[in-house]
């Protein structure tokens with residue numbers, strides 16, 4: 358396949374960026390999207406150009422590092438798929454593909470397609486954890502978890518912190534990410550000690566990072582590679598209302 | 607946004623139902639309009655209830671508008687650099703037009719108060735003659751048209767607004783409930799809009815004159 362790639366190039370955090378066109382002549386439909394970028398980078402290096410910087414790690418859809426906006430869709434056109442799991446067969450010969458970094462005040466561009474997502478780390482530090490007693494593992498049946506709760510927690514635990522929800526949201530809101538973490542931990546018995554401080558802390562940190570406000574457009578869920586449901590946002594709101602009434606600082 | 611929105615929605619349901627009294631004729635409608643001024647009496651003085659209600663609504667509108675403004679500013683700041691390739695939209699038309707639709711409705715409310723409450727913008731403008739004032743309005747096609755456009759904007763606003771408010775207040779915590787709330791939002795939007803539209807359509811069709 359012959360493709361034209363229109364890629365955001367920006368040499369550093371404070372540099373002025375711009376879209377640059379590259380033509381790749383024989384892209385195999387079996388390649389993954391990141392392999393296609395690897396091929397481009399090899400070519401750029403051989404030509405003495407600077408390769409395109411993009412974030413990636415696992416390349417199997419579980420680490421959340423590889424986010425980029427492909428033709429206006431975070432992680433590309435295929436639903437429930439990270440960029441690394443996207444294959445070139447989704448595109449056609451002759452296509453022009455526009456590739457941009459996540460756009461969010463809270464995710465500043467580091468270089469080219471790579472953004473700094475440490476805002477998410479700080480949100481996690483503000484409450485996305487549970488207290489555990491270290492030492493020997495407790496007997497498995499001492500803490501019973503009802504099946505529906507376990508399922509709900511697991512569904513939300515699937516969030517890989519990629520930030521596609523923020524990138525897709527017209528308001529640049531990170532509610533889906535925060536709601537996944539709060540839903541995951543607040544429903545489990547292990548999460549009860551921090552139930553209120555977690556939601557209050559995470560929401561306050563989210564606001565402090567400069568994310569936008571949620572208007573329930575649902576773009577986040579539609580872009581999320583893990584299908585975190587919009588219902589989690591309602592649960593976050595519910596937990597937050599509950600905690601604001603009962604939480605002692 | 608959610609609390610004030612729901613408050614205004616409740617008012618709209620009552621307002622719409624009251625409007626339909628126009629189909630029972632001039633006397634019924636005018637005496638209904640008069641009765642609105644006597645709610646709460648003799649405990650409350652004449653029209654006091656009306657003024658309390660107006661005050662509450664005004665505060666609701668003001669808070670709704672201020673939150674919308676603050677939210678919009680925050681959202682714009684959250685994405686300083688725009689995408690070169692437009693984001694692929696997957697949300698509904700109603701969802702994507704909340705701000706724009708809200709402004710249309712806001713402007714309409716101002717006009718509507720000048721028209722049928724203060725009577726300064728009404729072609730008939732006789733106090734106590736609610737029925738004739740309404741008929742005088744909708745005998746002009748451009749007034750009817752403006753009204754219809756505003757009501758369609760309202761329909762879209764409620765269709766997204768109701769269910770979004772429910773979510774904000776933490777009510778829609780499962781997919782099944784989401785379907786139920788979305789359906790309720792649709793029905794509410796449709797019923798309120800049709801109820802309001804019945805009046806100008808009836809006047810234009812000559813059923814009410």
Ligand code: SF4
Nearest residue numbers: 516517519520522581
């Ligand atoms: S909620 Fe989905 S889109 Fe958002 S960070 Fe988690 S996995 Fe990514």
Ligand code: FES
Nearest residue numbers: 416420421423441
């Ligand atoms: S590289 Fe880990 S999710 Fe794509």
